[in-house]
């Protein structure tokens with residue numbers, strides 16, 4: 001079930017993300033991620049994929065962005081990866097308004113790049129040193145119409 005993220009769920013999710021790549025390698029902290037997941041931001045839709053009463057996936061969608069929304073964060077906890085949850089969250093995002101869906105993926109995240117490619121995204125630009133010096137991000141676009 002996909003439903004809005006509850007603010008009280010942010011700290012545990014943030015801790016899980018801070019221990020996972022790409023966030024671990026890029027130097028994100030538990031506190032920084034918890035703040036991002038819970039602060040007031042009217043243009044950021046935050047949803048979770050719930051299984052057996054607990055969030056096992058999270059997607060943050062910035063909308064409006066660029067003629068369609070931007071997937072700012074997408075993660076599935078390690079013991080639930082590879083079961084279609086990430087794809088289901090992306091399908092939810094594609095069902096929101098807009099002609100394009102955008103995402104940035106770290107260049108080193110080859111599995112993530114493959115995942116988005118198989119979900120219809122095309123690599124459009126390389127953004128050098130965007131989050132961390134020495135690490136490139138790849139901007140990807142999916143046309144929705």
Ligand SMILES: CC(C)(COP(=O)(O)OP(=O)(O)OC[C@H]1O[C@@H](n2cnc3c(N)ncnc32)[C@H](O)[C@@H]1OP(=O)(O)O)[C@@H](O)C(=O)NCCC(=O)NCCS
Pocket residue numbers: 020021022073074075076077080081082083084085086087088104105106109111112114115
């Ligand atoms: C990338 C991610 C969101 C995909 O979600 P998911 O629920 O595991 O993906 P699905 O089950 O829908 O699809 C599985 C595919 O994703 C790819 N994938 C990417 N990272 C993966 C991982 N760590 N574990 C398993 N599959 C992964 C695989 O290629 C897999 O394809 P396959 O089944 O043909 O091997 C999730 O694996 C994840 O959170 N990874 C770590 C964080 C990340 O890279 N986020 C996206 C970039 S910001």
